[in-house]
Amino acid sequence: MSNGILLLDKPQGLSSNAALQRVRWALGRVKGGHTGSLDPLATGMLPICLGEATKVAGFLLDGDKRYRFTMRLGQRTATGDLEGEVVEQGEVPVDVGAALSAVLPQFIGAIEQVPPMYSALKQGGERLYRLARQGIEVERPPRRVDIRALTLEAVEGSEATFEVCCSKGTYVRTLAEDLAKAVGSCAHLTMLRRVSVAPFGEAPMVTLEQVQANPAAVPLLPPDAALPHLAAATLSEVSAARFLHGQAVVAILDAQPDVEGALMRVYDTAGCFLGIARTQIDHSLQPVRIFNR
Numbered sequence: 277m278s279n280g281i282l283l284l285d286k287p288q289g290l291s292s293n294a295a296l297q298r299v300r301w302a303l304g305r306v307k308g309g310h311t312g313s314l315d316p317l318a319t320g321m322l323p324i325c326l327g328e329a330t331k332v333a334g335f336l337l338d339g340d341k342r343y344r345f346t347m348r349l350g351q352r353t354a355t356g357d358l359e360g361e362v363v364e365q366g367e368v369p370v371d372v373g374a375a376l377s378a379v380l381p382q383f384i385g386a387i388e389q390v391p392p393m394y395s396a397l398k399q400g401g402e403r404l405y406r407l408a409r410q411g412i413e414v415e416r417p418p419r420r421v422d423i424r425a426l427t428l429e430a431v432e433g434s435e436a437t438f439e440v441c442c443s444k445g446t447y448v449r450t451l452a453e454d455l456a457k458a459v460g461s462c463a464h465l466t467m468l469r470r471v472s473v474a475p476f477g478e479a480p481m482v483t484l485e486q487v488q489a490n491p492a493a494v495p496l497l498p499p500d501a502a503l504p505h506l507a508a509a510t511l512s513e514v515s516a517a518r519f520l521h522g523q524a525v526v527a528i529l530d531a532q533p534d535v536e537g538a539l540m541r542v543y544d545t546a547g548c549f550l551g552i553a554r555t556q557i558d559h560s561l562q563p564v565r566i567f568n569r
Contacts, residue, residue, distance in 0.1 A: 278303050278304075278327050278494075278496060279327035279328040280326055280499065281323055281325055281498075282299060282323070282487070282494060282496055283481045283482060284321070284323075284481065285320060285321065285322075286318070286322040286470075287483070288316070288317060288319050289317075290316060290484075292314050292322055295322060296324055298484060298487075299487055303326065304491075309330050311473070312336070312337060312473065315449075317358060317359060318470060319468070320469040323336055323473055323502075325499075328499060329496075329498075329499040329502075331499065331551075331565045332499050332500075332502040335502050339444065340444070340473075341442060341474070342439065342440070342442075342470070342472040343440050343469065343470050343471060344438070344439050344468075344471055345438055345465055345467060346435055346436065346437045346438075346465065346466045346467040347438070347455065347456065347463040347464065347465055347466065348435050348464060348466050349366070349456050349462070350365065350367070350463070351364070351365060351462065352364035352453060352462035353464040355464075356392050356394060356450070356464055357449060357465040357468070358465070358466055366462035368461055369460065372431050372436055372459075373431040373436070376455060376459060379459055382458065383423055383426055383451065383455065384424075384426050386420055386422050387421060387422075387423060388419065389418060389419055389421055389446070389450045389451070390419075392449055393407065393413055393414075397416070404416070419445060421445050422442065422446075423440060423441075424442060424443070426439075427440075439471070449464075449468075475504050476497075476501070479497075482494055498549060499567060503541050506539050509543070510542075511527050511542060519553070519561070519563055520566055522566065524560045524561060524563070525561055526559065538554070540552070548569070550567060552565040
């Protein structure tokens with residue numbers, strides 16, 4: 277069984293779940309899950325946790341993302357991208373670059389977004405995109421997201437290309453529409469690529485073609501690559517055996533955790549990753565996730 281994290285370069289036109297299933301099939305139907313969906317239009321980094329690494333999938337959901345996207349001003353579509361029909365026409369600023377540059381500062385930092393109807397959010401137990409396909413639009417409360425950085429990279433005619441670093445939950449389609457609205461126009465996405473997902477930075481990605489052509493050669497990151505933000509603890513041979521049986525243990529801490537009850541990465545003296553533990557009031561470590569070898 278494959279155990280590790282695959283950084284897949286998701287191809288355009290494929291849903292995140294479809295890409296995951298093709299990876300699982302190529303690797304012998306190994307257990308797996310992806311962390312953070314990408315629209316079928318989008319390409320780029322889709323971390324896929326395989327085997328024992330599925331136990332760290334939840335730790336990857338909150339990481340910042342970096343995207344590169346192109347928006348076309350003058351037309352808004354029902355879906356916010358190329359797949360939807362045009363539902364609004366608007367004027368395009370004479371100097372697109374100057375107009376967009378002038379409004380960029382108001383989109384950096386904490387902002388509020390209204391989630392698009394074509395999204396996987398649920399309301400009343402129903403996915404919004406399913407309601408949208410029936411022609412039903414419901415009110416969506418705004419959500420706070422954080423835009424860490426937003427840079428205008430290029431302008432060509434009515435199209436503008438940006439790079440954005442943002443918090444989880446940010447809808448780039450909505451960001452593009454709001455940017456256009458701020459300059460008196462409307463827009464939709466023509467290109468969306470996820471460049472990186474924290475904590476992996478711009479690490480090398482693997483294409484689906486590479487996975488399917490030679491599954492045995494697919495490079496996998498170890499499960500603890502998802503946890504660099506956690507302090508580490510090292511266990512003696514006896515303590516490691518107890519930990520792997522679900523018992524609380526006393527450990528040598530490589531660094532003191534910030535607060536009591538903090539999560540920590542746990543290793544044996546050979547440097548093998550054993551799992552995740554939580555610090556207790558008596559300074560022992562209680563297993564939270566144990567990784568089978």
